[in-house]
Amino acid sequence: MSFIAPNFRHPEQGANGLGLRRSDYEGALSTLCAGCGHDSVSAAIVQACFEMDVEPHRVGKFSGIGCSSKTPNYFLNHSHGFNSVHGRMPSVATGAILGNRDLLYIGISGDGDTASIGMGQFIHAARRNLDMLYLVENNGCYGLTKGQDSATADLGSVSKTGVATELYGLDLCALALQSGASLVGRSFSGDKSQLVQLLKTAIAHRGFAFLDVISPCVTFNNTPASTKSYDYAREHIDVAGALDFVPHQSAIEIDYAEGEVQKVHLHDGSELLLEKVGKDAGALDDKTAALAAMNRAQDAGRMLTGLLYLDTELPDLHTVNRTVATPLNQLGQDELFPGLDALEQINAEQS
Amino acid sequence: MRPTNIEDPEYFHRVVDCQYACPAHTPVPEYIRLIAQQRYAEAYMVNWESNVFPGILGRTCDRPCEPACRRGRLGDGEEAVAICRLKRVAADLKGDVGRMLPSAPGEFNGRKIALIGAGPASLTVARDLAILGYELHLFDDQKKGGGMMRSQIPAFRLPERVLMEEVDQILNLGVVTHFNRRIDSLAEVLSQDYDAVFVGTGAPRGRDLEIPGRSEGAANIQIGIDFLASVAFGHTSRIGRRVVVLGGGNTAMDCCRTSRRLGGEDVKVVVRSPFSNMKASPWEKEDAMEEDIPILDNHVPKEFIVEDGVLKAVTFTRIEAVYAEDGRRSLVPIEGLDPVRIDCDDVLIAIGQDNSFPWIERDLGIEFDEWDMPVVDRATFGCGHERVFFGGDSAFGPENIITAVAHGHQAAISIDLLCRDRDVRARPLPTVQQGSQRMGIHQWSYDSPVSDDIRHVVPKADKDRSLEDRTVEVELGFAAEIGYAETQRCLNCDVQTVFDAPRCIECDACVDVCPTDCITFTEPAQSEEELRTRLTAPALEPTQPLYLADGLKTGRVMVKDENLCLHCGLCAERCPTYAWDMQKFLYHVTQAREEPTEPIKWVSVL
Ligand SMILES: Cc1cc2nc3c(=O)[nH]c(=O)nc-3n(C[C@H](O)[C@H](O)[C@H](O)COP(=O)(O)OP(=O)(O)OC[C@H]3O[C@@H](n4cnc5c(N)ncnc54)[C@H](O)[C@@H]3O)c2cc1C
Ligand SMILES: Cc1ncc(C[n+]2csc(CCOP(=O)(O)OP(=O)(O)O)c2C)c(N)n1
Ligand code: SF4
Ligand code: SF4
Ligand code: SF4
Ligand SMILES: [Mg+2]
Numbered sequence: 001m002s003f004i005a006p007n008f009r010h011p012e013q014g015a016n017g018l019g020l021r022r023s024d025y026e027g028a029l030s031t032l033c034a035g036c037g038h039d040s041v042s043a044a045i046v047q048a049c050f051e052m053d054v055e056p057h058r059v060g061k062f063s064g065i066g067c068s069s070k071t072p073n074y075f076l077n078h079s080h081g082f083n084s085v086h087g088r089m090p091s092v093a094t095g096a097i098l099g100n101r102d103l104l105y106i107g108i109s110g111d112g113d114t115a116s117i118g119m120g121q122f123i124h125a126a127r128r129n130l131d132m133l134y135l136v137e138n139n140g141c142y143g144l145t146k147g148q149d150s151a152t153a154d155l156g157s158v159s160k161t162g163v164a165t166e167l168y169g170l171d172l173c174a175l176a177l178q179s180g181a182s183l184v185g186r187s188f189s190g191d192k193s194q195l196v197q198l199l200k201t202a203i204a205h206r207g208f209a210f211l212d213v214i215s216p217c218v219t220f221n222n223t224p225a226s227t228k229s230y231d232y233a234r235e236h237i238d239v240a241g242a243l244d245f246v247p248h249q250s251a252i253e254i255d256y257a258e259g260e261v262q263k264v265h266l267h268d269g270s271e272l273l274l275e276k277v278g279k280d281a282g283a284l285d286d287k288t289a290a291l292a293a294m295n296r297a298q299d300a301g302r303m304l305t306g307l308l309y310l311d312t313e314l315p316d317l318h319t320v321n322r323t324v325a326t327p328l329n330q331l332g333q334d335e336l337f338p339g340l341d342a343l344e345q346i347n348a349e350q351s
Numbered sequence: 352m353r354p355t356n357i358e359d360p361e362y363f364h365r366v367v368d369c370q371y372a373c374p375a376h377t378p379v380p381e382y383i384r385l386i387a388q389q390r391y392a393e394a395y396m397v398n399w400e401s402n403v404f405p406g407i408l409g410r411t412c413d414r415p416c417e418p419a420c421r422r423g424r425l426g427d428g429e430e431a432v433a434i435c436r437l438k439r440v441a442a443d444l445k446g447d448v449g450r451m452l453p454s455a456p457g458e459f460n461g462r463k464i465a466l467i468g469a470g471p472a473s474l475t476v477a478r479d480l481a482i483l484g485y486e487l488h489l490f491d492d493q494k495k496g497g498g499m500m501r502s503q504i505p506a507f508r509l510p511e512r513v514l515m516e517e518v519d520q521i522l523n524l525g526v527v528t529h530f531n532r533r534i535d536s537l538a539e540v541l542s543q544d545y546d547a548v549f550v551g552t553g554a555p556r557g558r559d560l561e562i563p564g565r566s567e568g569a570a571n572i573q574i575g576i577d578f579l580a581s582v583a584f585g586h587t588s589r590i591g592r593r594v595v596v597l598g599g600g601n602t603a604m605d606c607c608r609t610s611r612r613l614g615g616e617d618v619k620v621v622v623r624s625p626f627s628n629m630k631a632s633p634w635e636k637e638d639a640m641e642e643d644i645p646i647l648d649n650h651v652p653k654e655f656i657v658e659d660g661v662l663k664a665v666t667f668t669r670i671e672a673v674y675a676e677d678g679r680r681s682l683v684p685i686e687g688l689d690p691v692r693i694d695c696d697d698v699l700i701a702i703g704q705d706n707s708f709p710w711i712e713r714d715l716g717i718e719f720d721e722w723d724m725p726v727v728d729r730a731t732f733g734c735g736h737e738r739v740f741f742g743g744d745s746a747f748g749p750e751n752i753i754t755a756v757a758h759g760h761q762a763a764i765s766i767d768l769l770c771r772d773r774d775v776r777a778r779p780l781p782t783v784q785q786g787s788q789r790m791g792i793h794q795w796s797y798d799s800p801v802s803d804d805i806r807h808v809v810p811k812a813d814k815d816r817s818l819e820d821r822t823v824e825v826e827l828g829f830a831a832e833i834g835y836a837e838t839q840r841c842l843n844c845d846v847q848t849v850f851d852a853p854r855c856i857e858c859d860a861c862v863d864v865c866p867t868d869c870i871t872f873t874e875p876a877q878s879e880e881e882l883r884t885r886l887t888a889p890a891l892e893p894t895q896p897l898y899l900a901d902g903l904k905t906g907r908v909m910v911k912d913e914n915l916c917l918h919c920g921l922c923a924e925r926c927p928t929y930a931w932d933m934q935k936f937l938y939h940v941t942q943a944r945e946e947p948t949e950p951i952k953w954v955s956v957l
Contacts, residue, residue, distance in 0.1 A: 003793050006801035006919050010868045010888045011426035034792075035858040035927025043863035190859060218858060218927045230856050234905060 005029045017053040025050045027074040037189035037215030037230075038068050038137045042075045044192050045106070048199035049076060052247065059104045060096055064089040064118060067144045068110035068137035068215070076106075087118025090125035090134075094317075097130055100327035101318050104203060105132035112142040115151035115170050126179035126208050128317045133202045133209045134181075136172055137189070139217035140228035147220025158225035169227075172212045174294060177287060177309055182207035182316075184290070184309040188233045189215040191305070198307060200245040206267040207316045214303065238297055240306035241275040264310060274307060285311040352879040354908075355898045357849065360783045363936040365896055366913050367845045369434055372419035374757035376781075376940045377401040379416060379434055380845045384797060386441055387838040389831070392448050394441035399452075401940070403475050403521075403756050404500075406513045409439025410826065411504055413632065413751040421842055424892070424915060430806040432841045433829075440834035442513075453482050455525040460484035462770045465545040467491075467534050470498020471752045472743025473551035474521050475759025479943040480766060481524035488545070489526050492533035496522060498553055499744075500752060502580040503602070505609050506822040537711045537739070547738045547766045550711075550725075551755070554744040558703040560597065564655025568662035568698070572655065575606045575701030582609055582821070591696025593617040595665050597652055598701035599629035604636065606699040607644045612821035619693060620646045621665070623682060625672050638825070642818065651682065653690050655698065665698060666690040704749045715739070724748065731775045732762040740765055763943040779941035788846055788933045792924065795933060797846055799920040802839035843918045847936045850909055852902035854930035861922035861931055862887060867915040870922060875901065875908050886910060 009023045016022075025046040030039050049059070059079035063069035065086035072081050080103070084092040093107050114122045114136050125134065140153040147159055154169040177184050183205045187195040195213065202209035214233045216222050222229045227236075247270045262284060264272040274284065283289070290309040297304035317323075324331065355362060365371050369379040378397055385394035398405035412435050417423075420431035462485050466473040469491035477487050495501060496518045500509065522528060534540060540548055557574035559565070565572065571591065575598065581587040594615040596607040599622030610618045620639065622629055626648040629636065636646065650667035657663065668690055670682040706724060711717060716735040718726040727734050727741045734741060742758030744750060765775045788796040810827045817823040829837060862870045868888035876882040879897060883890045890897060895914035903909065923931040 003924075004800040005864075005921065006866045006917050007803055008425050008801060008915075008917055009866055010915060011424075012888060012891070013868070030864075030925075033927065034925045035856065035860045037858065039863050039925070040859045043859070190857060192859065216858070218856075222856070230858055231904065234857075 003029060016050055018055060020050070020053075020056075022046060022050045024078070025054075025056060025076055027072075027077045030071075030074045032067055032070065032074075033217075033219045035218035036067065036143075037139065037213075037218070038071050039074065040189040040192060041135070041137055041195070041213055041215055042071050044189075044195040044199055045075045047192070048196045048203060051196070052200055052203055054104060054203065058102070059106060060093075062089045062093040062096070062105065062107045062132075064109055064113035065144070066110035066113045066142070067217070068108055068139075069113055070144075071137070072106070072108050087113055087116070087121060089113065089118065090121035090130070093132055094125065094128070094130060097132060097317070098323060098328075100329065101131065101323070101325065102327055105130075107132055107134045109134065109136050110143070111136055111138045111140060111150040111152040111172070112145075115172060119151075123175065123179045126176050126181040126210065128320075129180055129182050129208045129314055131206055131208070131316045131318065133199070133211070135202075135211045135213060137215040138172065138212055138228070139215050139221055140169070140226065141217050141221045143217040143220060147217065152228075154227040157227040158223055159221040160219075160223055164225075171294065171298070173210070173308055174291060176208075176210040176212075177290060180208070180314075181210040181309075182311045182314040183209035183307075185210070185307045186212045186303070186305045187214070188237060188305060189213055190230060190233060191237070194239070194243065194305065197243040197245050200247075201243065201266070201272055201307060201310075204245070204247075204266040204268045204270045205310070205312070207311075207314055233303065236301065236303050238302045238304050240293065240304050240308060243275075243307050244273040246271040246273060264312065266312060272307075272310075284309065285313075352876055352882050352897070352899055354901050355896070357898070360781050360938060362896065362898075363785075363845075363847045364781075364938045366847060366916075367936070367938065368419040368421050369416035369432075370845065370938065372415045373402075374415065374754045375402045375760065376757075376938065377416075378845065378937060378939070380841055380843050381937060382441060383432070383434070383437055383838045383841045384843070386437055387798065387835055391441050391444040392446055392451060395445040395448055396451050398438055398441060399448075400942075402753060403478055403759075404471060404517045404752065405438050406442035406517055407500060407509060408752060409435060409437075409442045409828075410509050410513065411500070412438070412753055415753070421844055421915070422840060425917075428805065433806055433809070433837050436809050436826075436829055437834060437837055439828050440831070443828050444831060444834075452520060455481045456484040458484065459486040462486065462546045463488065463544060464766060465490065465540050465543070465548045467537075467540070467548065467550050468498060468552035468743075468745070469493065469496040469528070469530070470551055470553050470743055470755060471500060472553075472745070472755035472759045472762075473498075473549060474518065475756045476549050476551070476742065476763045476766065477526050478521045478524065479760060479763035481521070481526055483767065483943060485766075485770075487526045488529060489522075490529045490532045490534050492531065494530050496528065496530070498551070499576075502583050503576055503605070505579065505583070505605050507608070507612065507817060507825050508605070510822070510824050535710050538715060541715065541736075541738065545738070546770050547740065549762055549766065550739065550741045550745050551743045551759070552708075552745045554704040554706045554749040556705045556707045557602075557700065558705060560652060560700050560702060562652055562654055564657050564662075567657040567660070568655040571662040571696060572698045572700065575602045575699045576704060578699050579605055579609060582613070587613070589613050590615050593695040594619070594697045594699065595693055595695040596620045596699045596701055597665075598622060598703070599624055599631055599646075599648075600701065600703070601631050601635050602704075603699075603701035604631045604639045606701050607639055608642055609821060610697075610699065611642050611644065611818055615697075618644050619695075620644060621650045621652070621667060621693065622646065622648050623651050623670070625649055628672070628680070642814070649682075650691060651684075656692070662696070662698065664692050664694045666692045704744075706745060706748060708745075730761070730778060731765045732758055733765055733775060738769070760940065760942055764941075767943040782939045782941055784937040784939075785847075785934050788920075788935050789923070795846075795920050797843050797935070798839060799843070799918070799933075801842065801917050801919055802836070804836055804840055806840070807833050807837045842916075844916075845936050845938075846918050846920070846933050848898075848911065848916060848918070848922060849932045849934045850898070850900045850911070851930050851932070852900045852909065854928045855903055855909065855926075856928055856930075857903060857905055857907070858927060860925040860927065864921045864925040866919065866921070867917055869911050869913070869916045871910045871912075872903070872907050873910060875906075882910060883912075886912060888912070890914060
């Protein structure tokens with residue numbers, strides 16, 4: 001009987017800038033179905049956090065309900081976490097983010113958790129440009145409850161139930177874009193190199209970073225006529241330009257011919273090199289162009305992956321609300337009760 | 352790089368590091384599992400089949416399997432599984448295996464074979480052929496069987512009882528013994544009605560050291576192996592208080608430890624080479640040092656100092672090892688240092704052994720090379736004379752017991768082929784059994800979890816007591832419980848990860864779950880070297896194979912670096928389509944008595 005992960009790791013598995021090994025970012029052994037795309041996403045998160053020298057104790061993991069929402073248990077064992085109720089991850093995360101802006105917030109959700117029951121919460125989290133990574137493990141079904149079609153199931157797609165979906169599927173990237181998310185990207189659990197680059201970019205970004213990751217449900221929706229299967233994803237993916245995340249410590253000079261790449265500076269000082277694809281590729285912060293590119297791909301029966309939209313200037317909720325920079329748990333008596341003088345001063349300013 | 356042909360038994364054989372390294376290819380993990388299941392008699396028989404002397408080897412084997420053991424590669428502080436000592440557990444706890452041992456047919460098959468020398472090589476030939484009905488005549492100049500296992504290996508490492516039990520298992524198969532019979536002419540043996548002759552006479556001559564004082568001090572200077580034999584046979588029971596042992600091999604270690612038991616209080620080993628280059632196994636050096644025997648390295652003997660006809664001391668030149676650019680070592684005297692003088696009462700010379708074949712006539716067709724060694728074929732163990740075969744130390748110079756056993760098996764095959772008028776060069780292929788070990792989604796027939804224990808240490812007898820009596824066995828062996836714990840350190844390297852590309856949906860589950868980053872899916876590569884550098888974790892151990900499979904939908908290839916695979920089965924557990932399976936691969940070297948068969952595939956239970 002197994003289910004016991006060995007403690008041995010590759011002896012040459014190096015340490016990162018914090019002296020931590022990749023295994024220090026792992027979690028419990030997954031209990032998801034063998035071959036579930038979600039496990040690959042967890043592995044990519046482990047890889048990205050390891051490479052980014054993320055301090056595990058300075059991460060908050062949030063999720064709702066679903067197989068996808070279970071996965072925070074399978075990475076970053078030494079981080080904080082809150083497994084909330086179905087579709088309510090954004091409000092719990094909002095509370096935490098407002099309480100302490102110093103942590104890295106990772107929200108993991110599913111297409112059911114986000115596009116059905118949690119749609120309202122999701123839209124508002126995006127609109128507020130909450131400073132978090134919001135990742136949907138999108139398998140077009142409710143995996144945990146035995147594979148019912150979700151709101152992202154495409155028209156005509158057939159899951160294991162054998163019945164074709166009769167409604168249009170929602171495009172979460174388009175929704176996020178229109179709701180105010182400042183970073184929007186799409187990827188595939190089976191393309192780890194792209195996913196890790198996107199994750200690193202999202203971690204470095206300040207604001208709402210939304211990633212829609214096609215993550216096949218191998219048990220209920222990996223059928224030949226499903227549009228969320230491994231084979232379908234591999235055959236229908238178009239990449240919107242290769243992404244190269246350059247962390248701010250390493251000043252790598254890369255030679256690119258003029259006009260081939262866009263350079264973007266991120267808040268933490270790191271840099272993003274983005275290959276431009278096609279002559280009509282717009283600027284990264286051009287919403288209209290991004291939507292048009294997505295629509296064009298969809299009309300052609302393709303799935304556009306990569307970094308689709310990025311606005312590094314959009315103020316996040318802290319900036320908009322002018323919240324205090326100090327985490328609430330570090331505020332003392334004096335800051336919380338400024339006293340009569342302060343009150344009088346405020347009243348004077350108001351009058 | 353081309354796809355791996357896993358139908359070739361040699362591929363997976365290589366993955367079972369210990370079995371591959373064992374000259375007799377003992378199926379190590381198979382018997383380790385049997386020990387874990389407390390099936391000691393069966394574990395013993397698995398050994399007996401392959402290496403003939405489990406009880407003896409469980410105490411004395413040179414254990415080439417252990418440096419090869421995968422466990423030792425897993426990282427800092429990790430050591431090999433105590434394979435050899437587990438073998439002893441099987442032998443110690445086996446109970447009565449009489450019923451399990453094969454017997455001779457009862458009637459001879461009309462073929463008569465002479466075996467010269469009764470060491471492990473000849474005994475192995477005898478065992479393999481006796482079962483087939485051959486009439487075997489075993490000649491040895493000693494009064495009992497066992498060869499150097501009896502005359503050289505001291506009783507405190509190998510009790511007589513253990514030795515005799517396993518020698519007798521063979522002699523009881525109806526072998527005709529002619530002990531106390533020295534063979535002085537091979538021509539004479541060949542002139543008799545033997546269908547074949549096996550020469551297993553070992554390397555019986557200890558090297559001498561011709562430096563000034565040698566003949567004057569002769570009364571107190573002995574050749575190590577002669578001394579050990581004389582102790583074993585009860586002719587010598589005392590030695591002087593101060594003893595110098597010259598040499599750095601295992602014989603030197605046995606000489607010094609024996610001296611400690613015969614009255615030697617101040618015993619020193621003095622060796623020419625640096626400590627780290629000594630030939631003795633690390634554990635033998637440790638055992639000697641634990642018995643208060645210092646080892647002085649970088650000392651070259653210069654002269655025996657004899658005064659008034661009595662040996663007083665040995666002097667030495669201090670040297671240092673200098674390495675040339677090509678890695679060649681030379682021992683260079685250190686300038687300006689006086690010779691070192693070590694006072695002593697007795698000296699034992701243990702600087703090597705030579706073969707000697709004064710009894711083999713040079714006109715029989717057997718070719719001898721420039722070192723006066725017979726020219727022996729490494730596959731058939733035959734020589735220039737069609738009916739003569741060599742094996743053990745007599746074939747290629749001094750080795751060890753397990754090598755002698757491996758030679759014996761092959762020579763037995765040759766003799767059997769010769770007697771059946773077959774081509775001795777048509778060697779039988781190994782037989783292989785292979786099948787899935789899956790018993791459920793997360794259930795395997797073997798203990799797939801990997802124990803974190805560090806190597807368990809074998810307990811020893813009380814030092815004072817063992818130094819008093821040379822027949823007290825020093826190592827006590829593992830008790831059943833510790834033996835069990837040690838079995839759990841074994842990674843079951845014979846339970847192979849078998850990949851079926853057409854089933855794979857490239858979901859990456861195996862890549863993600865593999866604790867030691869063995870698996871990669873990547874674009875095909877021209878060369879193996881290139882591939883080795885672009886895997887999930889670069890495969891930096893070139894002696895360890897890469898397992899490559901093509902036929903994936905995306906046109907990529909699956910590459911598995913076998914080097915650090917824990918055989919934990921997680922890849923196969925996480926694979927949704929059973930593209931990975933854990934299959935036990937039992938590799939068996941065909942022996943003389945068997946007809947080689949086609950590979951057997953066990954039927955998978957799922
Ligand atoms: C001190 C010492 C310690 C050792 N310890 C170990 C150990 O711990 N582990 C290990 O694996 N190996 C050990 N070895 C090596 C091992 O003993 C030999 O490699 C092994 O015994 C060789 O087997 P063999 O069958 O070739 O011949 P041997 O064991 O040497 O047997 C040959 C026999 O033939 C007899 N003989 C020789 N010539 C004639 C003749 N003309 N007529 C009749 N009989 C003859 C000899 O007397 C002897 O009995 C040790 C060797 C020495 C010297
Ligand atoms: C309030 C509430 N309503 C319904 C459920 C039942 N339920 C559990 S998970 C789930 C859908 C999960 O789908 P998704 O978020 O896509 O996750 P997946 O399992 O596919 O990864 C539903 C409807 C619930 N747990 N709570
Ligand atoms: S049901 Fe689907 S989504 Fe859930 S663990 Fe299994 S494969 Fe993954
Ligand atoms: S771990 Fe076990 S099977 Fe593997 S090499 Fe070591 S003893 Fe042999
Ligand atoms: S058995 Fe599979 S998962 Fe385990 S170490 Fe070997 S390749 Fe990796
Ligand atoms: Mg889902």
